[in-house]
Amino acid sequence: xxxxxxxxxxxxxxxxxxxxxxxxxxxxxxxxxxxxxxxxxxxxxxxxxxxxxxxxxxxxxxxxxxxxxxxxxxxxxxxxxxxxxxxxxxxxxxxxxxxxxxxxxxxxxxxxx
Amino acid sequence: xxxxxxxxxxxxxxxxxxxxxxxxxxxxxxxxxxxxxxxxxxxxxxxxxxxxxxxxxxxxxxxxxxxxxxxxxxxxxxxxxxxxxxxxxxxxxxxxxxxxxxxxxxxxxxxxx
Numbered sequence: 001x002x003x004x005x006x007x008x009x010x011x012x013x014x015x016x017x018x019x020x021x022x023x024x025x026x027x028x029x030x031x032x033x034x035x036x037x038x039x040x041x042x043x044x045x046x047x048x049x050x051x052x053x054x055x056x057x058x059x060x061x062x063x064x065x066x067x068x069x070x071x072x073x074x075x076x077x078x079x080x081x082x083x084x085x086x087x088x089x090x091x092x093x094x095x096x097x098x099x100x101x102x103x104x105x106x107x108x109x110x111x112x113x
Numbered sequence: 114x115x116x117x118x119x120x121x122x123x124x125x126x127x128x129x130x131x132x133x134x135x136x137x138x139x140x141x142x143x144x145x146x147x148x149x150x151x152x153x154x155x156x157x158x159x160x161x162x163x164x165x166x167x168x169x170x171x172x173x174x175x176x177x178x179x180x181x182x183x184x185x186x187x188x189x190x191x192x193x194x195x196x197x198x199x200x201x202x203x204x205x206x207x208x209x210x211x212x213x214x215x216x217x218x219x220x221x222x223x224x225x226x
Contacts, residue, residue, distance in 0.1 A: 006155070034214065036217075041220075042220075043203055043205075043217030043220055044156070046214045046216070089155060091215075099144055100169070101144075101158070101161075101207070101215055102158060105153065105154060105155035
């Protein structure tokens with residue numbers, strides 16, 4: 001039972017353009033969402049997060065949007081740079097609950113020069 | 114970088130043998146997690162801990178056990194390793210409450226032959 005889903009295994013974007021990564025969740029009790037970036041042979045690193053009381057959070061080139069009614073979140077990267085090429089995972093947690101941090105399957109983003 | 118260390122980093126073991134992976138933290142974080150990463154499945158939660166001697170199951174806990182006798186150490190044991198447990202294992206730590214950003218270790222690549 002996959003509670004967090006990333007339906008696009010891969011995404012290819014031209015350098016300088018916008019990258020949009022999507023994530024869906026099924027558990028309405030999730031109240032905090034995070035995006036992680038992972039390079040080969042390294043552990044995932046935190047990128048950006050959003051609380052369920054917000055619908056947008058911005059940090060430099062990265063913006064996360066949350067649509068609670070649709071149980072959907074997205075990560076926008078603009079402009080995309082070659083160093084953004086990595087696997088991106090979305091994650092969700094119930095802060096008021098068991099603090100079980102659940103991840104999606106990941107999307108491999110490739111930025112083409 | 115958060116003080117989190119996984120050992121060993123690589124291990125090859127035979128089917129049917131017991132294996133223990135160690136996660137050590139110096140951050141005094143309350144929550145610790147074990148994940149496995151497999152192609153097409155992303156990061157799947159095996160077990161997690163919310164305090165000393167307090168642990169709970171994740172999505173894929175069958176065949177695994179954990180122990181946390183000290184705040185800083187979280188051990189993952191494969192009682193009798195199988196080829197399906199060949200994977201990359203990641204440990205993560207986080208604080209509770211609003212600061213739920215989790216920090217990951219470098220991973221352990223386990224091969225069961």
